Amino acid sequence: MNNSTSKYIFTFTFFFVTFLGFSQDLLSKLDKEYPEEPVYEIATFKTTRIGLGHSIEVRKKGALEISLFNRFWNLEEKTKKRFIADEVNLRFGLNYAITDNFTVGGGYSNFDKISDGFIKYKLLKQQKNASKAPVSIVLFQAISHRNKTEYENNLYAPDDIVNSEVYSYASQILIAKKFSPNFSAQLSPTYINHSKPFLNDQPLSQFAIGLGARYKVNGHISLVSEYYYNTNPVKSVSTYDPFMFGINWELSHLLLQFQFTNTRHLAESAFITQTQNKFNFEDGNFHFGFNAIFVLHTNKNKLK
Amino acid sequence: MNKLYIYLLFSSLFVNDTDNQFIARQGQISFFSYTSVENIEAKNNQVLSILDVEKNEIAISMLMRAFTFKKDLMYEHFNESYIESDVFPKATFKGKIIEFEKNKKSQIKIIKGEITIHGISKEIDIKTTIDKTKNGYIIEGEVDLVVKDFNIKIPPILSKNIAKVVSVKFNFQYYPYE
Known part of the structure; x- marks a missing residue:
């Protein structure tokens, strides 16, 4: 491996790594910021009756x-x-x-x-x-x-x-x-x-x-x-x-x-x-x- | 020469980005759909955003389920019938602030970037007001989004109830990222 190829490889790696750093991106950083809260299923049936009988849906207060x-x-x-x-x-x-x-x-x-x-x-x-x-x-x-x-x-x-x-x-x-x-x-x-x-x-x-x-x-x-x-x-x-x-x-x-x-x-x-x-x-x-x-x-x- | 490259390589690996980064954990986004039949309004107070003042980059991420509506049935329709939050739980934006000056007290700038809603990405430009505070920044602005662009289907019978263009307002207060 001569000097110029190694230079080329280094340059390439350098830009590649900085590029990675760039796109280790702000969005994936934000993904880690979401608080861990339980998410409840909504719209299991959407209507309070399936058709004849009642479904598990209840309406919100009021x-x-x-x-x-x-x-x-x-x-x-x-x-x-x-x-x-x-x-x-x-x-x-x-x-x-x-x-x-x-x-x-x-x-x-x-x-x-x-x-x-x-x-x-x-x-x-x-x-x-x-x-x-x-x-x-x-x-x-x-x-x-x-x-x-x-x-x-x-x-x-x-x-x-x-x-x-x-x-x-x-x-x-x-x-x-x-x-x-x-x-x-x-x-x-x-x-x-x-x-x-x-x-x-x-x-x-x-x-x-x-x-x-x-x-x-x-x-x-x-x-x-x-x-x-x-x-x-x-x-x-x-x-x-x-x-x-x-x-x-x-x-x-x-x-x-x-x-x-x-x-x-x-x-x-x-x-x-x-x-x-x-x-x-x-x-x-x-x-x-x-x-x-x-x-x-x-x-x-x-x-x- | 090689040493310089190695130095650059490692410095880029270990440089601490977070010094230049600011985060908003309780960003606010609200949207309005005004029609002659019905006005729909919703607000999300748990929007996450991160601002990099060195690279002039900004990213926004939010859960669609965190929107609150005046009427609870609207919340259910929004999540299940229109935005399909079971399949596409988040909406995101990432972009660059054009000619951002990090030390200026108040400035009006364009943010150019890509917004993703309902699994569909679109390039947009947003005009924003950026104010520098004691230990961070406040970014706010307004943008109009065309519902059709994001493959959100509105049945013809309800087309009069939902505006074709929804106006979205946002307000983020950034603090140093830790």
């Missing part, structure tokens, strides 16, 4: 959700046909977030005449890249009241059911995980208790397990599906497990959830245990509708 749910279906008999659909069940509901983790709400469904109220508490928030909190957990308790049951004229209903009032309680532990920015899933063990039997051989305590998932298609559209497995359904009338497939469309303050399902009920205790239709596309069984949810922020953050 948010008021005004919601209108509807389900349309045709009667099995072809005798009367109306425009779009023969029957509809509407539920008008309000939810209010008292704190960031605690929400109360309620609603009334006009077809099955069920009033329902619920409390929802977020127990655990899933953290990003941390083994400490790999899932989100929400405790959910609902109470529903049915003034006149649709079983009044049912051959199988006990005699004393007429004009009696039934209270049903639904308790759920909602466990959800956001697996990737696009995919989240939820498991919802459910316990439902009825204050009195309204069908023959009606079990007062019923158990179910819910499965739900969301797949984000793009920024504003996601596909959702939900299914509840009943472990001890009513035997005297045939009931089926509720299933739902839908599309969620998130538009600023308005969240829309379009869905196809086999249940016409909108309160937890009713749609989980009292769905009397199979999931298929025949008249009478096929239900469609949407949940329209408007979010009003009664409490605006101050930007310091």
